[in-house]
Amino acid sequence: MSIFDYMQKYDYEQLVFCQDQNSGLKAIICIHDTTLGPALGGTRMWPYKNEEEAIVDVLRLARGMTYKNAAAGLNIGGGKAVIIGDPRQHKSEELFRAFGRYIQGLNGRYITAEDVGTSVADMDLIHLETDYVTGVSPAFGSSGNPSPVTAYGVYRGMKAAAKRAYGSDELSGRVVAVQGVGNVAYNLCRHLHEEGAHLIVTDINEENVNRAVNDFGAKAVGVNEIFSVECDIFSPCALGAVINDDTIPLLKAKVIAGAANNQLKEERHGDQIHEMGLIYAPDYVINAGGVINVADELQGYNRERALKKVETIYDNILRVFEIAERDGVPSYKAADRMAEERIASVAKSRNTFLQNGKTVYHR
Ligand SMILES: NC(=O)C1=CN([C@@H]2O[C@H](COP(=O)(O)OP(=O)(O)OC[C@H]3O[C@@H](n4cnc5c(N)ncnc54)[C@H](O)[C@@H]3O)[C@@H](O)[C@H]2O)C=CC1
Numbered sequence: 364m365s366i367f368d369y370m371q372k373y374d375y376e377q378l379v380f381c382q383d384q385n386s387g388l389k390a391i392i393c394i395h396d397t398t399l400g401p402a403l404g405g406t407r408m409w410p411y412k413n414e415e416e417a418i419v420d421v422l423r424l425a426r427g428m429t430y431k432n433a434a435a436g437l438n439i440g441g442g443k444a445v446i447i448g449d450p451r452q453h454k455s456e457e458l459f460r461a462f463g464r465y466i467q468g469l470n471g472r473y474i475t476a477e478d479v480g481t482s483v484a485d486m487d488l489i490h491l492e493t494d495y496v497t498g499v500s501p502a503f504g505s506s507g508n509p510s511p512v513t514a515y516g517v518y519r520g521m522k523a524a525a526k527r528a529y530g531s532d533e534l535s536g537r538v539v540a541v542q543g544v545g546n547v548a549y550n551l552c553r554h555l556h557e558e559g560a561h562l563i564v565t566d567i568n569e570e571n572v573n574r575a576v577n578d579f580g581a582k583a584v585g586v587n588e589i590f591s592v593e594c595d596i597f598s599p600c601a602l603g604a605v606i607n608d609d610t611i612p613l614l615k616a617k618v619i620a621g622a623a624n625n626q627l628k629e630e631r632h633g634d635q636i637h638e639m640g641l642i643y644a645p646d647y648v649i650n651a652g653g654v655i656n657v658a659d660e661l662q663g664y665n666r667e668r669a670l671k672k673v674e675t676i677y678d679n680i681l682r683v684f685e686i687a688e689r690d691g692v693p694s695y696k697a698a699d700r701m702a703e704e705r706i707a708s709v710a711k712s713r714n715t716f717l718q719n720g721k722t723v724y725h726r
């Protein structure tokens with residue numbers, strides 16, 4: 364499918380290619396939908412094999428942010444960016460500053476933050492060139508690293524999913540298998556450990572595995588073994604597309620609840636796990652804690668207010684299950700309905716009422 368055909372199919376607004384010879388920057392910014400507000404979503408730095416892989420990733424991730432932000436009740440649209448490169452080798456001040464200038468050129472239509480491969484230090488460099496960056500160091504009045512807050516939201520959502528599956532949200536004594544113990548999942552493991560859950564972990568990074576084993580008494584298993592271990596909850600916290608034809612037959616868990624974006628390889632995999640009776644907490648609903656936290660900066664950051672909103676992920680997950688039951692659909696479809704209904708109702712009200720001059724983000 365051509366890029367324009369794909370953009371038309373899912374109604375994307377804008378795809379921006381950014382190139383800077385001096386720093387070696389090759390980045391793509393995607394703005395999916397700004398009905399609810401400016402597009403907000405993190406920047407992923409990843410050694411994509413080719414341009415096509417990067418384009419597909421940024422398109423999928425940006426659309427996911429539209430749904431995430433809408434389902435979380437934020438007045439924020441969806442966007443995302445990717446930088447093609449190895450975060451362990453290709454980072455430099457020039458590269459992030461060049462990227463920051465491209466963001467500034469979009470004049471607020473896209474606001475960035477951290478994602479896989481980028482850090483608070485990188486956001487600080489971007490901040491030298493643009494106002495449209497969040498998750499910057501707290502010294503600038505910003506919210507800092509979003510990962511611990513994302514983890515708290517995932518923990519809350521996991522409890523809601525457990526309540527649905529087992530009639531109790533108590534996680535003490537439950538076995539949770541965590542795939543990928545990076546920034547988010549390390550903090551998630553801390554909450555789970557504190558509540559008395561038993562942890563099984565894996566990661567391609569041995570240091571991260573050892574940290575979870577030493578700090579939380581987690582049991583380590585191989586990267587392919589994690590799908591088939593005996594557990595109550597499977598928590599994908601690495602990259603996307605892990606719920607697929609190969610992994611579904613291996614799963615022993617009754618609940619899937621994790622931080623990773625785009626967990627279902629294809630929609631049909633969401634249908635399949637639904638038919639098997641698995642309780643799936645839709646990825647973009649359960650992992651919205653980070654974006655809720657950074658979006659709070661747009662009103663002048665208040666951590667207490669942000670965390671209160673992150674708590675509501677528990678209710679949002681239960682609401683998704685209610686819609687799924689009401690409409691007789693899998694939970695991933697119910698989440699889409701929840702997000703789409705909100706976007707449609709806001710779009711309609713903006714057509715109906717005159718603007719009061721304060722709302723500047725209407726289409
Ligand atoms: N950081 C945040 O606030 C948010 C993150 N997410 C999503 O959550 C996921 C994790 O994000 P972070 O913790 O920030 O990233 P991270 O890069 O710190 O952690 C990911 C971990 O997964 C490991 N990993 C990668 N491939 C693996 C594989 N095949 N098997 C096992 N482990 C593997 C990596 O070595 C790393 O330790 C990502 O999908 C991200 O998009 C979603 C919302 C917000």
Ligand SMILES: CC(C)CC(=O)C(=O)O
Binds near residue numbers: 476
């Ligand atoms: C600010 C980030 C934590 C938002 C984002 O990109 C995401 O939720 O995937």
